[in-house]
Amino acid sequence: MFPGSLQLITKHIESENGPEILNESFRLRYRIYCEEANFLNKDDYPSGIEVDKYDPYSDHIVSLNQQYDTNNTVGTVRLVRYSDELGFPTAEHYEKLYRLLSNINAREVCEISRLCISKDFRKRVEPRDGLYGVESYLEEDKYERRKYPVILLHLFRKMHAVSRQSGINYWIASMEETLSRVLGMYAIKFQYLSDDVIEYYGRVRLYIAEIPTIEERMSVQRPDLYPFFKT
Numbered sequence: 001m002f003p004g005s006l007q008l009i010t011k012h013i014e015s016e017n018g019p020e021i022l023n024e025s026f027r028l029r030y031r032i033y034c035e036e037a038n039f040l041n042k043d044d045y046p047s048g049i050e051v052d053k054y055d056p057y058s059d060h061i062v063s064l065n066q067q068y069d070t071n072n073t074v075g076t077v078r079l080v081r082y083s084d085e086l087g088f089p090t091a092e093h094y095e096k097l098y099r100l101l102s103n104i105n106a107r108e109v110c111e112i113s114r115l116c117i118s119k120d121f122r123k124r125v126e127p128r129d130g131l132y133g134v135e136s137y138l139e140e141d142k143y144e145r146r147k148y149p150v151i152l153l154h155l156f157r158k159m160h161a162v163s164r165q166s167g168i169n170y171w172i173a174s175m176e177e178t179l180s181r182v183l184g185m186y187a188i189k190f191q192y193l194s195d196d197v198i199e200y201y202g203r204v205r206l207y208i209a210e211i212p213t214i215e216e217r218m219s220v221q222r223p224d225l226y227p228f229f230k231t
Contacts (some may be wrong), residue, residue, distance in 0.1 A: 002118070007065060008062070008063050008066070008150065008151065008154050008170070009063070009064050009159060010061060010062065010063045010075075010154040010155060011061070011062050012059060012060070012161075012162050013061070013062050014087065015026070020103070021062055021064070022060055022062070023049055024062070024073040024075055025062045025076035025116075026050055026051050027073070028075075028076055029049075029050040029114055029116055030045055030048055030050040031118075032047055032118075032119070033050055033114075033116075034050060036119060037190055039201040039202075043218060045060040046056050050103055050224065053086060054078075054080050054086060054089055054113065055078065056082060057081050057083045057205070058079060058080045058113070059081070059159075059166070060076065060077075060078050060142045061155055061158045061162065062075070062076045063075035063077065063151050063155055065121075073153055074118045074121050075116060075117045075118065075121075075152070075154070076115075076116050076155075077113070077115040077116070077154050077216075078112075078167070079110040079113075079159055079171075080109055080110060080113050081168075082106040082107060082110075084155075087106075088109075088111045088172065089111060090172065090174045090200065091161075093198055093200040094174075094194075094196070094198050096194065096196070097172075097206070100194060101172075104170060108168055108169045108170055109168065109170045110163060110170075110171055110172075110177075111171070111173065112159070112173040113173075115132065115155070115175075117131075117151050118125060118163065121151060132149075132152065132182075133152070134149055134179055134182040135178060137149055137182050138182065148186070148199070149182065152183075153225070153228075154197070156183075156229075157228065157229050157231075160172075160214075168211065169210060169211050170208060170210055170211065171190075172193065172208050173181065173190065173207050173209075173211045174198055174204045174205070174206075175204050175205070176202065176203075176204055176205075180205075180207055185224055186222055187221045187225065188218070189213075189214065189217055190207035190208065190209045191207060191208055192205060192207060193207055193208040215230070
């Protein structure tokens with residue numbers, strides 16, 4: 001069993017087999033993107049759920065805390081698959097994207113998007129813990145008792161399973177450097193796809209990771225996580 005006090009179950013949700021859970025993930029996205037971070041105008045989402053045109057082209061991953069009977073969605077993320085109709089979300093903000101991916105079959109790539117963790121599970125006395133609850137993992141020893149960012153790793157574990165089942169070999173992500181550094185601590189290593197800074201829900205950079213390389217690195221560098229990640 002993976003260490004941690006949360007009783008998590010993480011699911012791959014499709015609209016036809018889990019509409020209620022999927023809507024809860026959209027509500028979590030609304031709370032974070034519209035109310036907390038103000039990335040999106042909440043007046044554009046009067047129903048209190050945040051959805052966009054990429055959702056039908058995405059695999060949706062949801063983490064639930066089984067300790068709670070209601071409001072138990074604690075994390076969500078989507079993997080946006082390439083489509084001829086829409087492409088990838090980052091391309092709307094960064095026109096060089098497809099040029100940088102020109103040597104890779106776009107059908108083997110998914111974009112990590114709408115990564116959200118409930119603020120109720122990001123609270124710390126100190127320091128300010130950021131949008132994903134990861135900043136404190138970069139602190140020396142102060143939070144040693146919190147060995148793993150449990151929700152984040154559960155989401156990535158399920159993303160890995162879904163990707164491997166679907167023939168996806170690469171993830172791209174527009175994210176903050178702090179998140180990239182913390183993921184790297186657990187052998188989920190992303191590389192810069194470009195040195196450019198992008199204005200995309202804050203100042204972020206574009207990263208890429210090769211999934212088989214993550215597996216190889218984790219088996220060597222983090223044998224404590226590798227069995228969990230591969231199951």
